[in-house]
Amino acid sequence: MSYALKLPKPDAEPVTLEEYLAREKDAEHKSEFFGDRIVAMAGASPTHNTIASNFLIETGRQLLETTCQSYNSDQKVRIFEAGRIFYPDASVACDDAFFDDDGSLRNPLVLVEVLSDSTEHKDRVEKWLHYQQLSSLRAYLLIAQDQTLVEVFERTNPETDWTYRSFPRREDSFPLHCLGITLSVAALYRRIPGTDKPE
Incomplete structure (x- = not known):
């Protein structure tokens, strides 16, 4: 089984903090918020x-x-x-x-x-x-x-x-x-x- 990690790609469109928090509340996978973009976390x-x-x-x-x-x-x-x-x-x-x-x-x-x-x-x-x-x-x-x-x-x-x-x-x-x-x-x-x- 491979555990190679790949750099996650950020969302293309800018998002607000409120939009991030709303998404993160029900998200299956964690993401981090970098000011105006969401970056999904790799396993x-x-x-x-x-x-x-x-x-x-x-x-x-x-x-x-x-x-x-x-x-x-x-x-x-x-x-x-x-x-x-x-x-x-x-x-x-x-x-x-x-x-x-x-x-x-x-x-x-x-x-x-x-x-x-x-x-x-x-x-x-x-x-x-x-x-x-x-x-x-x-x-x-x-x-x-x-x-x-x-x-x-x-x-x-x-x-x-x-x-x-x-x-x-x-x-x-x-x-x-x-x-x-x-x-x-x-x-x-x-x-x-x-x-x-x-x-």
Whole structure:
């Protein structure tokens, strides 16, 4: 069975946010809203889904006794100022989580995208530029699925610059300062063989 991912094609005609929300309410498949166009989301590979699930398991376990909650890829996030609605592969919000009437999360603390050939450019460039407009956002994680590599962008508040760290080894671990937890790269790649690059 093939899980090759193809870049989704956007709708040809511009649409409004209201039209998007009306469509998305009853849609069989998820789509993201890029200002005036709807982009259907491609299906994800088993590797992609396993990595995303591993993040949810690890953060869920460590945040169990806190007011923070991890969400899977069904949780859409709205960047209000940019007029965008995206479905990150995972997100975390805490006790002040704010949801629109349509269920869109407005103030995530952490966002995660698992990279694939068809989405890497969008996740690294277009979505990342818009995610940075979220004043609540403190950490953005990019997790590769064809090699062991976790990239972490963090900031302490909306006025500070983003710092960048990368973790290419299974034995690495790193703190998510905004959540007060530490994640293991090995745990994020649990049950994913063959993603270490040869020396």
